Amino acid sequence: MLIPIRCFTCGNLIADKFQEYNEMQESSQSQEEILGSLGVERYCCRRMLLTTVETIQQVIPFYEAIQKRRVDVQSEMK
Numbered sequence: 001m002l003i004p005i006r007c008f009t010c011g012n013l014i015a016d017k018f019q020e021y022n023e024m025q026e027s028s029q030s031q032e033e034i035l036g037s038l039g040v041e042r043y044c045c046r047r048m049l050l051t052t053v054e055t056i057q058q059v060i061p062f063y064e065a066i067q068k069r070r071v072d073v074q075s076e077m078k
């Protein structure tokens with residue numbers, strides 16, 4: 001899923017840090033150092049970044065299949 005814009009618990013803005021967080025995964029820094037350098041100090045906000053799994057690339061093929069099926073059904077009904 002897409003990352004939530006704000007932390008569920010405290011409301012701190014976190015989505016603006018997500019891209020930079022993902023880019024920093026390539027470095028040899030630990031998660032603690034990365035989150036600290038991004039200014040994410042509270043553990044409620046840290047869990048938002050640590051536990052987000054992007055599944056959009058796995059989900060898109062299903063929507064494409066649904067759209068294709070919808071087009072097929074529409075053409076059969078004509």
Ligand SMILES: [Zn+2]
Pocket residue numbers: 007008009010011012042043044045046
């Ligand atoms: Zn928070």
